[in-house]
Amino acid sequence: MSIVVMKFGGSSVADADRIRAAASRAIKTRKQGHQVVMVVSAMGDTTDHLVDLAGQITPAPPKREMDQLLATGEQVTISLVAMALEAMGQPAISFTAGQVGMVTDDAHTKARIRSIDVRRIHEQLDTGRIVIVAGFQGVTEEGAVTTLGRGGSNVTLVAIAAALKADVCENYTDVDGIYTADPRIVPNARKIDRVSYDEMLELASLGASVLHNRAVEFAKKYNVPIHVRNSGNERKGTLIVSETQDMERIVVSGAALKDKLARVTMRNVPDRPGIAAKIFHTIASHKIVVDDIIQTTAPGGAATVSFTVDLGELADARKIVDKLAAELRCEVVYEDRLAKVSVVGVGMRVHTGVAERMFAALATEGINIQNITTSEIKISCLIDREQGKRALQLVHDAFELGGRKVKPKATRKARK
């Protein structure tokens, strides 16, 4: 008998009706002859509510206690889902992470899974029950409750599917799947049928928020295909799978826009070994997440070190960099009106001219490129924020990602 693991995010279990809908969907799968495991998140805005409660007590709650608190959100959902299934005549049993032996390290609020004892899940599946497992949480060897950090329920989904050697791993959300671009910005964005783990990783770090990177990394490591689909309809969603050769026929799979970026540029940095390390060590030690780094060295010897951060982190970064710049006697320029438009696709590895096509598309409307960063399967351009949304549409059209045909423009020549 095949095993299907289905995960329902917070919006798919936000109230009694949606819990019943999720339960119905699981029962339907069960009736098709599969063994079914459900992984569920906290209902709707429960987690926000709990974070707010902690905030009323202290601005800096101990992480162990924060985890003890937050884990109650998923525990509420698992019991309600089990009740809904039983009320519909389907035997069911709920398990917290502790009850199912989901053992993690003790890095509270961002714990990593070490092992899962699936014996108890198999026992219950074999009696015909649907098993509901609390997402997002774990326990240490000593029994302390941990949480898995942002996107943690998806990590639970993939970990359970991998440990059970499940045949299908479904991630139910409130969208139809992964899109070629954010449909709120690009109206002709199209749902992608299949995307590779690596493409998904790039898209996720560029702002596509459906799946968090840790879950995708986990899925890639254990080769678990994830089917991202809409809990509100029966349509096929997006399959996130291992890369196959035919995927390379598609040059670009998706485009993304990361808005609200700021850039810090340090000029005349002494070009000595260890200077860049010092700069970024200092910044990292203040928990500031750096997006992209570009360093150039003039023939004379002094270097220009430039990096981007989320706009929200600029104020903090500024305090640190101002000090550093004084120490190193270099100039600093801060820019706070930037955005980054990117294209992602494993096909870039075998196709040439991708960068040129992207630059040409931006040039048609005079969008100035302020920085370029690339990986093997990604090209990103830093541009003025005002032009971000328009740039995403232009790039999306240039690679013909849209569902509808768009008129060819003069710049399409660049493709040739």
Place this chain on the structure above:
Amino acid sequence: MSIVVMKFGGSSVADADRIRAAASRAIKTRKQGHQVVMVVSAMGDTTDHLVDLAGQITPAPPKREMDQLLATGEQVTISLVAMALEAMGQPAISFTAGQVGMVTDDAHTKARIRSIDVRRIHEQLDTGRIVIVAGFQGVTEEGAVTTLGRGGSNVTLVAIAAALKADVCENYTDVDGIYTADPRIVPNARKIDRVSYDEMLELASLGASVLHNRAVEFAKKYNVPIHVRNSGNERKGTLIVSETQDMERIVVSGAALKDKLARVTMRNVPDRPGIAAKIFHTIASHKIVVDDIIQTTAPGGAATVSFTVDLGELADARKIVDKLAAELRCEVVYEDRLAKVSVVGVGMRVHTGVAERMFAALATEGINIQNITTSEIKISCLIDREQGKRALQLVHDAFELGGRKVKPKATRKARK
């Protein structure tokens, strides 16, 4: 170093301010040099909210899942209390029942404690931490979450205090202690300084709601003195302790009123062995709780079987008794406007004339007694509900339970 176990009920941890107040109190005790364990309930109306959530899913939730759901209430409180303590500079750690090895049987929603593994509590106390334990919950040997039923947090308090051989066991509530009568009905009711376990057991089953019987039974069994006190002030409350000889000097410790009672009277019941057993077995098998039973047999042979139930149970009882009466060919009378006034005191064992004094007090205002039931330390009179509150005041005054002097009345003669 002595160990103090302090329990804070739902109203004493209902919001962030009250959680901080409870934490301050615990810190004060810690600074006096004691090791401190806090047992806490769910915040305010959290449990009601969770019950309501389950009710939106199904009218008859599986008990295992109900326990999984309800236990989150206390888990939220323990983490918030630990956060509050840490924010005040006091090292603290929270434990769910599972984390502290509070093992129960698997009678979900009314589980009984089998064992507590106090090793982990001692370890943490020895590091100087305040330990916060979730009340009301347990785990089975297999790790399923259970709850201990009504008043369960007090059972946790007493069980933890007994297992730790604690020196002091404090139950913080929103009242000053146990009163000679309900102060909302009897304005001159006085706080009792000391009351025996047996008296408390009688008072609790007669409607004094501060402590549930199971907690008191547990305390009696392990001889744990409980100090019931107000979390809002520093006053001494009521000590619930083993009976001592000097307690018998006080004839009556308290008076109680159980309102909203109904009486079922079956007349001409065949006076054969096993008939009463059949009647009450049938009623119990329908989960109807019978209050008092009185059976009288006329010289002719037919018996009158009479019993009281909570008014809320009358409709259910009626359905069953009507059938039974038809089967046994006897008459039934239902009365739904009754109340029961009682006096309780270990002194009754050695003092005479207590019943007479009570009856005389009721007679002064023409209150008719419809049934009398007694135990070694209790006398109860069934009366008309309309007269219940007045009867409680009369009895309270007759035994001079009030704090203020009351004018002697003609009826006081009956005392002599």
